[in-house]
Amino acid sequence: MRVVGICSIRFVAFALSAIYGAFSANNSLAGNKVLIVLPSVTEKSNFSKFISQLEDRDYDVSIKANTDSDLKLLERGKLEYNHVIFLCPNCRRYGKGIDHMDISRFVKAGGNMVFSMGPSFSPLNDNISSEFGLNFQNLALVDHINYYNDTKADNPKFSSSSRNTIFTDNMYNTDHILTHFSQSSKKAQVYYNGIPHTIKRKSPLIANILTAPLSTYTIPESKISAHSNSDSLASDSLSGSNAKLVTAIQARNNARAVFIGSPDMLSNDFFSINKKSQIYSNELFSQDLTKWAFQETGVLKADNLHHHKKGETEQLPRYRIKDTIIFGLDLSIYDGGKWKPYKANDVQLEIRMIDPYIRTNLDPSVSKNSKSATTFSKEFMLPDRYGTFKFVVNYKRTGLSSLLIEKIIPIEPLRHDQFPRFLTQAYPYYTSSLLLLSGFVIICYMFIFSSKFNQTPSSQPSSSSSSSKGKSHSGKKDKSN
Known part of the structure; x- marks a missing residue:
């Protein structure tokens, strides 16, 4: 009875865990383990x-300081976490010597x-961003038109003196990356x-998501407190949309990285x-x-590959x-x-x-095998x-996993x-062969059966021979006389 009771308890526990897993399944295809790295917990x-x-989307979130000795991303080539979020730009080391490689x-x-x-990012973080083809510069963004000013806010970043908290709606490649924005009519204000x-090299793996407004320019970070309107402080190379704010990268193995x-x-x-409610701001972004x-989002799957004769x-x-x-x-x-x-019309x-x-x-057509697919x-x-x-089928589109x-x-x-008996393009050769054969048969028939071809021409003596014979006869007569 005791064994039966233990088995029944285990069965109930297994059933409850299965039911819980079914209702709390994470939406990510890569897994639900997330690590957030901060300068301090x-x-x-x-x-x-x-x-x-993240927790509302059923992620198992772990938070660690950058100096934590237990901070590991890989263990014997296997992932310790499915996703990692780094929120410490000034950190000079991660764990026990985790570097850009x-x-x-x-x-x-x-x-x-x-x-x-x-601002004031560490050399280690600079090496990490360079490894992914991005070049961050220690410059402050300033905008005299599209800036946020809140006199009641306690945060000094929201003060009107510096005007370096900007808002922008310059978004790119939003169809499959910023799906909530692309499917709604909300006005963006991030x-x-x-x-x-900046992006070091043009690559199909790198997609810019957010840029600064056209009225934005950059100044050295050290001069942000003593900000003035002098044009000498502006950096022409990183003004307006040339200043990238958020960039997405998808590796060749479909792993994804976002840099902000x-x-x-x-x-x-x-x-x-x-x-x-009508504004698409930071939380939704x-x-x-x-x-x-x-x-x-943005993950493609191919199934039911088929081919056959018509x-x-x-x-x-x-x-x-x-x-x-x-x-x-x-x-x-x-x-x-x-x-x-x-849904697409460019699959080749x-x-x-x-x-x-x-x-x-x-x-494209409606799939007969699955309601969740297009044939x-x-x-x-x-x-x-x-x-x-x-x-x-080599299908690569921005924001979608490559196939x-x-x-x-x-x-x-x-x-x-299995070859055809006669080829249309060979009809001239067939005709010439038939004409040659027909001509040969006709000539043979005429040679064999025609009387004109059988007669041999009679030989007539030439005039010179007859005259010589005449002279010889006349000479004989003279001698006889």
């Missing part, structure tokens, strides 16, 4: 709203990251107090600015940004030249904790053998060239008994 009170935002290995292993820079950066130049963007003070960074359903291991086939696959996009049909298929022989768009397919004729071909689908399919030549 006590500073978490400044980011309590941001931390609550360790951060790079973390991302290469599939980890996602939100990295914050700020507040920022930090430093700008202001940890204050995620603080309670900035979350409390402009809470109007940070929510969309972390959803994308933690792979809650009029058939069997998928063959090889085809023959000039066969008409149908090639297709199902695509889904992950958004809001569930898979949805992906390439049939390659070193070079592409065919490149064509796949037509992209195309009917086409294979090239008149045999060999080992690679069917490739690279390759299928190797041999294309064989026709067998000797």
Whole structure:
């Protein structure tokens, strides 16, 4: 009885844990373990709203100081955390000697990251941002038009004297990254107090998200307190939209990293600015940004790859030249904790053998296999060239996880008994051969059966021989006489 009771208790506990897991499942496809690194654990009170935002989405949030000896990102090549948020731009070390190469290995292993820079950033953080192709500069942003001024606020950053807490609505690449903004009619007004950066090299892996307004310019951080309107303080190279504020990076393994130049963007003070329902401000911006960074949105999945001859359903291991086939696959996009049909008209298929022989768009249609997918397919004729071909769908779009689908399919030549009896392009040669044969038969017939061809011409003596004979006869007569 005791054994039965223990088993029943374990079964109930297992059932309850399964039910709890079903209802509290995290929306991230990469996992729910989040690490937030701060200069001190006590500073978490400044980011309590941001931390609550993550916990409300069922993330297991751990908070550690940058000097914590237990701070590890990888253990024997495996991720200790699925996502890491760095909110200490002035920190000179992380854990026991974590450097920029360790951060790079973390991302290469599939980890996602939100990295914050700020004024007087450390050389270590500068090396980390440079590793990802970004160049942060210790300059303050100033704007005399788009700045925030609150005389009642206790935070000195909101004072009107410095005018370095700016707000901007210059957003880019929002369709799949800032989904809440792209799907609503709200007016953007994101507040920022930090430093700008530039992108070192143009790369399809790097996408700028937020830039400064056109009226913004930069001054050295040391002169922000003694701010004046002198144009000599402005840096022309980082004025207006040239000053990048937030940049997103997606690695080739689809791991994601976001760099911002202001940890204050995620603080309670900035979350409390402009809470109007029709305004898209810092709280919604940070929510969309972390959803994308933690792979809650913008993740593509391919399924049900199929190909067969027209009029058939069997998928063959090889085809023959000039066969008409149908090639297709199902695509889904992950958004809001569930898979949805992906809608697009730019999905392409390439049939390659070193070079592409065919490149064509796949037509979208409703999937017959799943309600959460869209079928992209195309009917086409294979090239008149045999060999080992690679069917490739290489789909890369900003804000979406990249898809690279390759299928190797041999294309064989026709067998000797499968060629057509007559070729249209060879009709002139067929005609000349028939004419030659007909002419030969006609000539042979006439030579054999025609009387004119059988008669041999009679030989007539030449005049010279007859005259010589006449002379000889006359000579004989003279002698006789």
